[in-house]
Amino acid sequence: MGIGQELSVVNVSKYYGSFLALDNVSLRCESGQFVSILGSSGSGKTTLLKVIAGFERCSDGKIFINGKDVASVPCNKRNIGMLFQNYALFPHLTVAQNIAYPLKIRNLSKREIGERVERMVSLIKLDGLADRLPSQLSGGQQQRVALGRAIVYNPPLLLLDEPLGALDKNLRHEMQFEIRRLTTKLGITTLSVTHDQEEAFSMSDRICIVSGGKIQQFGTPEEIYEHPQNRFTAQFMGTTNIIPLNGAVYAYKNGVCYITGRSPIGNAPFTLECAQSEARKDERDLVFALRPESVHLVLDDESHENCFEAKITESVYLGQFVRARALAGSLELNVTLDVNDYRALDLTKNVRFRFAPRETAVLYN
Numbered sequence: 564m565g566i567g568q569e570l571s572v573v574n575v576s577k578y579y580g581s582f583l584a585l586d587n588v589s590l591r592c593e594s595g596q597f598v599s600i601l602g603s604s605g606s607g608k609t610t611l612l613k614v615i616a617g618f619e620r621c622s623d624g625k626i627f628i629n630g631k632d633v634a635s636v637p638c639n640k641r642n643i644g645m646l647f648q649n650y651a652l653f654p655h656l657t658v659a660q661n662i663a664y665p666l667k668i669r670n671l672s673k674r675e676i677g678e679r680v681e682r683m684v685s686l687i688k689l690d691g692l693a694d695r696l697p698s699q700l701s702g703g704q705q706q707r708v709a710l711g712r713a714i715v716y717n718p719p720l721l722l723l724d725e726p727l728g729a730l731d732k733n734l735r736h737e738m739q740f741e742i743r744r745l746t747t748k749l750g751i752t753t754l755s756v757t758h759d760q761e762e763a764f765s766m767s768d769r770i771c772i773v774s775g776g777k778i779q780q781f782g783t784p785e786e787i788y789e790h791p792q793n794r795f796t797a798q799f800m801g802t803t804n805i806i807p808l809n810g811a812v813y814a815y816k817n818g819v820c821y822i823t824g825r826s827p828i829g830n831a832p833f834t835l836e837c838a839q840s841e842a843r844k845d846e847r848d849l850v851f852a853l854r855p856e857s858v859h860l861v862l863d864d865e866s867h868e869n870c871f872e873a874k875i876t877e878s879v880y881l882g883q884f885v886r887a888r889a890l891a892g893s894l895e896l897n898v899t900l901d902v903n904d905y906r907a908l909d910l911t912k913n914v915r916f917r918f919a920p921r922e923t924a925v926l927y928n
């Protein structure tokens with residue numbers, strides 16, 4: 564059993580003056596889980612962390628840590644570890660002294676401090692550098708020290724606010740891996756804020772998509788990617804295609820709903836698939852999301868379900884695959900193509916594509 568506490572945010576709203584920065588937010592992090600808050604700038608991510616940490620009061624709602632309402636607990640008593648983008652180390656203190664700082668203010672014995680610092684220096688892979696000053700370290704090493712200082716006293720809950728934003732790409736990947744490794748090893752419950760989709764996907768047990776102070780979706784990376792619940796999440800997750808389906812007719816079989824209708828991408832009827840419980844049979848006009856990698860090139864002359872013709876209008880070679888735009892009927896779609904398939908195409912002619920009913924996400928409007 565790890566040390567991680569369970570965090571529950573229940574119906575929290577936060578006003579700055581008359582501006583609503585958090586709108587009835589609820590989420591739950593189980594003990595030891597790594598949860599990412601993913602949203603663009605200004606969506607309320609930092610505000611949510613501040614409210615949890617106790618730097619800001621919520622206007623409405625409650626926050627529970629291990630089942631205890633923390634409304635009356637001041638921030639320095641919440642025992643929450645924090646790592647922010649401008650993580651300022653103490654410039655006049657060595658690596659070891661920086662890491663020792665949170666232990667000192669908690670009045671641990673000299674011996675205990677010495678042992679814990681030594682262990683942490685080794686955990687963050689800075690063996691041999693304990694006596695250096697921050698100015699004698701690289702950016703990535705400094706970031707590691709800040710991480711060590713944030714977790715050395717085994718905080719049961721760790722809040723990260725885009726701490727890797729200033730690092731270059733390689734270093735950022737390495738630190739993402741380090742943070743995940745350490746928090747998992749120590750069993751710390753972690754809530755991490757990012758606007759970087761890849762970071763959220765690579766690190767998290769669960770992802771919470773926020774926009775305009777509201778939670779758009781909370782789920783595992785797979786759920787978010789494969790079953791976006793609304794148009795915002797589908798579009799936020801990258802270059803997905805949002806396609807109308809009109810005159811929808813619903814049919815049911817074994818708990819699955821098949822929705823057939825017309826679409827501006829082609830003349831033939833198209834069929835989508837969703838769980839029967841998600842179907843809204845009164846909605847005749849809807850939209851669905853179709854990912855670029857779910858649009859498959861048809862290489863034979865056979866007839867296929869959900870098949871349509873398109874003209875490739877643009878393409879970018881990306882090494883493992885080609886990202887292209889294809890004009891299908893009145894819509895331009897994003898598609899990804901296998902490099903060899905792409906090279907074999909006659910781009911002066913229309914090509915045929917298809918998609919499977921189950922590869923779509925029905926979104927309605």
Ligand code: ADP
Pocket residue numbers: 579582584602603604605606607608609610611
């Ligand atoms: P994020 O971290 O997602 O970029 P923030 O939580 O910092 O977003 O801010 C959310 C919104 O609240 C923004 O529109 C921001 O301008 C506003 N805001 C943040 N802090 C304050 C404040 N102290 N007073 C007034 N408005 C604020």
Ligand code: MG
Pocket residue numbers: 608609610
């Ligand atoms: Mg922020």
